[in-house]
Amino acid sequence: MKKSALQTARASYQPKLPEAIKNGVTIVEGKATQSVADQEAIAKLFPNTYGMPVLRFEAAPKKEYPAINVGVILSGGQAPGGHNVISGLFDGLKAMNKDSRLFGFLLGPGGLIDHKYMELTADIIDDYRNTGGFDIIGSGRTKLETKEQFDSGLEIIKELGIKAVVIIGGDDSNTNACVLAEYYKQIGAGVQVIGCPKTIDGDLKNEMIECSFGFDTACKVYSEVIGNIQRDCNSAKKYWHFIKLMGRSASHIALECALQTQPNICLISEEVEAKQMTLDDIVNNIANIVAARAAKGFNFGTVLIPEGLIEFIPAMKRLIAELNDYLAENGSEFAMIKKSEQRNYIIKHLSPENSAIYASLPEGVARQLTLDRDPHGNVQVSLIETEKLLGEMVGRRLAEMKAEGKYDGKFATQYHFFGYEGRCADPSNFDADYCYSLGYTASLLVGEGRTGYMSSVRNTTKPASEWIAGGVPVTMMMNMERRHGEMKPVIQKALVHLDGAPFKYFAAHRDEWAMNTCYVYPGPIQYFGPTEVCDQPTKTLKLEQDGSID
Template sequence: MNISALQKERAKYQPKLPKSLQGSAKLVEGEKTKSVANQKEIEELFPNTYGMPLIAFEKGEEQKSNSPVNIGVILSGGQAPGGHNVISGIFDGIKRINPESKLYGFLGGPGGLVDHVYVELTAKKIDEYRNTGGFDIIGSGRTKLEEEWQFDKGLEIAKDLDLNALVIIGGDDSNTNACVLAEYYLKKNAGVQVIGCPKTIDGDLKNEMIETSFGFDTATKVYSELIGNIQRDANSAKKYWHFIKLMGRSASHIGLECALKTQPNITLISEEVAEKKQTLGEIVDYMASVVAQRADNGDNFGVALIPEGLIEFVPEMKKLISELNDLLAEGTETGKEFKMLKKSHRREWVASQLSPDAANLFQSLPSGIANQLTLDRDPHGNVQVSLIETEKLLGEMVKTRLAEMKEEGKFSGKFNTQYHFFGYEGRCAAPSNFDADYCYSLGATASVLVSEGKTGYMASVRNLTAPAEEWIAGGVPVTMMMNMERRHGHMKPVIQKALVELDGAPFKYFVTKRGEWALGTHYIYPGPIQYFGPSEICDLPTQTLKLEQA
């Protein structure tokens, strides 16, 4: 392989482990669990995996002799920094359990399991990918494991390879599917365990047992570096407002963390918009007022952070999108009819199928935004918000509002915009020290859960603001995190997404500062992620974790 000088040095980094994983781990079972909501429905759907106890590891006695553990690993969904270290943590973990253990990687995501496409991951292969970003060691995919025939195909190859377990590395939907698979294999007494690992840069797979999903730390550091660079440019040229959309479909954790790291002039938080039932007009008025007040101070520049999924949290837009998701759902008669129409006729037809309020809003949107709202749905049946140019919509609306304010004598400055979308730039970055350690610990945790015969669990590593040696490893039943939600027009069990808590410490701190950041120029320039140097710089957790656990 052709590798850079940084990669050569980075390959030497040895991730740190919690004390409980540095030798033989002793399992301690806690209280039995129940789902966060819809307990009756979830228990009926998961009779074999519902109510299992929480698990924590403690440092055990000397390493005992164990039988080999064979695991198949799957990378599912979008990339996140640290996936390769989860796999290397699994590999090293099962080799510590027994050197004869084997690890197989299914290629291209869950589809590799169904299609029986795999590769054995050897020490030589693993060593090429330690501490690197991306999922390219085996590739990822978005095939959903939902049908029994898929489960049965997976069982065939699991038996052929003599696998004890499958480890699925993914987000909330992927881990929900992992739990469905675990339930099915238990029901059939198939003898194949299923363990999940919490992955998503969005940061919305979190709870008391999953303090953060892996990749969030690295991605927000990469985005914050880029935001800092743009803030430096804005403060140098002093002539542009930069509207920056940040990845994070269902929650504003990325935007909030980046704001805490960089202190921009405007940061919109989707959850606050929903709580206050703000209209698009009210959001635009707020942004225009900040632009005007800065102009009064002679500052015709600034930086605004916009969450990717913002429009889904604006009540009027949320209602419209909900109606569109049902109208254009895959397999429905209306969805089929829509696809048969000429593109020039689609907007009028859609408006005719919506409720009056939704139709009026849909017709009032710029044609480009309206078209983006009717594009093909994502694998979960929802609008693909990453394709909607919310930053440009808001920029144009602010421009129009400022023109009105100028006529009213309320704005005398200049307003020129630059637009950015930071998403893919952070998904495959080389993991920070924190993510390198965290992911390696998650992999090692998964290997122990498998060796102890557990299934339907997600690997959990907690106490993350402490040094890595003091982290608490264990497992949390996936059913504990579930509720029922509407998907593709039907109620389905899914892991509940964690949104920004408006009464939580990170948001409350942000609120105390945003007025000051709006009118002044208090930018912070984080610079590149630092891997080498004092641990006070290299090993810092996110601002979100520090404020939550202060």
Template structure:
């Protein structure tokens, strides 16, 4: 009865109107028309070989991809309608598939492809394979209509046709995929994905040659690890699509944490951002927000312990353990930052780390490689698999213990020896379980399944406890507060200053208790020696000041990943992906296959963008997968010699802000308000 009454009064109708999903931003997005670069503005284009761009082709690519290995780099140029060849206007049936995790802008790749195909020939059809590459294998698809495409323009996610992580990486899957494309009369297949997906695209292009089905790849990953430069260093693909949006989405949230930390003044926030192999997102977030401390994995990998090297050299020895970062030293870096800020009265801050940080720690990387090899070998030689046979940690540890014992008894070289086992046994159980977690479909260690932040926090807390006991880790006391606290109880601040503080004569700095004053007992002894006890006890005001100097380390963990990759794209990513879609059609209409669609000059205005096709085979190298060397697309790591990284390092001390004054945090613009000219800072700084 109550609902009926509310309905009669218009309550539900009003509430429904207030709760509808037609936000102002959604309406603005659907109405937004991406800018198009000059070469793609017309309905017709042509391809021109660009011999100024060269690659060092891996010999294995020549052997495994002979049909597409010699593909040239192709520039896309506009032509007049009267110059357009018939093949540019013919009716086509083009299929597109999303592969891997979502990245903001994917729908605009479809929109750009759809618009370009229909402009060239309104009878052309665009099909979407559903649920990722599984849709190709199983023949699951749907024709895409204009109304459907229009309803997703400039929106995030891959929900129009959805995505999946199935790989077309076996002979059986390739045969089924060829069968599907042949039955559907597909002229060209477009694969939108990351490095693994574009690796699949290369092998599909090779296998589809005899069927006449063209295959074009599109660079997608929020991790930012698809970047392409030729043999001479020319940048051809500055960044993959989705990176800018995800980084900005993370940055907005992390900037809010910077504000919260400076307001509540009692927490360190540890922010783990996606990036299993490369630290591009962590670097971009740092440039966007200026957090207290950011760890870049690629920098840690190049660390040299100069003191240990020098000590070994004096003995005429070479200490190979001095090369590369250890977990122990990593904890020291973080602790030093915490201690420095605490001394300045700032027992709070924001720490940013990449998801794959542990991969850059030599001792952990060695463990991961060894364990991955053992798991892969076990799976190859048993009817079941490692994780089914050994479901709990005790069974896995017993298995590893037997391997170590056998290696020692037989005095043979083994992947797993007693030294490995001893080191692994000392690791906390939750970390052991993380390192032994089931590998992904490629045999790769899944860093997102490991609580990296928990590992770092544990190490940091242990070392901070030592520093606290040594009197090194203390919170600086504001001088004015100290003086007012004592004066209110009739005490003279100057009388106690030289007894309590190590830096009482430095006027600008917060007051730091002397290192030997680490407890009420040692405080009492210091005052007793100076004759400053009141009735044999510590004055309440002094005790209050001492309690304030005692650090209470609290850390809040955060993970930034799925939220950012599901964000609606920035104007930059909207423009970028729409142009990529039109680039794909230009390559198809020009007869290309085995190419990846890219846009050169992304750091410049859209009017200077240059669409082109890069041969996928030229991007391949050999990499260890499941214990075997396989031909895959090479990932791009953060270049520690790049301008962006050097700018980041130059600002490290300023952003740590271990001194008086406010922290120099930066508030980035919201994703949609970023503006057409707002682009990834790493991209822009590298091209200054």
């Protein structure tokens, strides 16, 4: 495999570890835990793994561990740093016992079910250290949810002598990991299951999981490109750029990118929902800012839009919820309807309120709302061109304002969607270190015989040597949610808190950013150079943990 000059140089980077886990460790157990909500229902579903304590590793004299075979799975969408999780897991296992072995299941959970795997040796691991992507073993979105799948997986686990499986994934993947851990413990299979928190969306976070890996890198990649666009915007002075960003269920990416680049407008889905804003409210707000800037001679600007925005507009959210339930029940029948008749079919089968809203939507957006669901039963909001919908509606509103004598400017648009561009970037120093530490911590959880835990690394705004490594029971993060028309246990998504420091900082500065041109140009990720440049965490983390981004 031919490597670029950067890849060659980057391969020699040695990720930093928390001081407490560099040699021997001992476990400090916290108090018994309970789920974040729906305690009775979660406890009933997970009798063998519910209520376990939070764990913290502390330095101790090195001890002997037996050799162990471990399996690893990359699940769901790619996120920068996944290879370093596997590298940390491999190095941790070898540090405990040089005869331990690591097997990678290919193309996600499906590889476990279908018995497709490869052994990950030092030569293979070394080729992927500090690189982006999940291509070392591939990823997939197969859900581990049935007894038949669990039993099929157990066959290859036993054949390979595997004693633990590490699943690297997001909230749904880690929920599946917990279900698998519960089942294997229930039947006495003698197989541990450990999770690692991955998602660039940043919505897998809580008191014990300060951030999901990949968020730091993805936001820096997107912010670089947003900064480039803003520089062009401020040079040409003739376009409004509508930029949609990843973030189906939460607006963490949009908010972090706004903190890094200071755009004229950034929509936060959670605020839209809290204020019960309509689509017209959003359009009018944008149009008013465009008009106000035009009055100052600024016929240009940038608008950041989280991809899940449309689901947070209350009326749209109710419509989508009914659509999800209806299509879960009647998907086969709907698939048989001619495309030209699908719109009328949906209009006839929804409640009167939602039918009226659906009928009022532009045909393109309406069609996008009925496309195939993702594996978890949700509308694929990334396929909805919200940026174009808003741009076109703002254009129409400005035309009305011009006719009313309230606007006298020029409005031309450019549209962008930044998604895949950030998912497989080489990890930033923060993500390289954080992911390596997560993987190394997972090896320690395996070595200590734990199951049903997620690897946890905290205190992440401090130098890596001061990070706190441990484990958090996955059941602690769960609640019950409706999926495919049924109530299911899932890890609760972390939304942007409107009373949190990151949003408050944004809200305090957005009026100035709207009216003036305060653009910041972050530039590319810096891998080599001063610590304050190369190792800085996201502004979100700094505000959450330290209360400041200075």
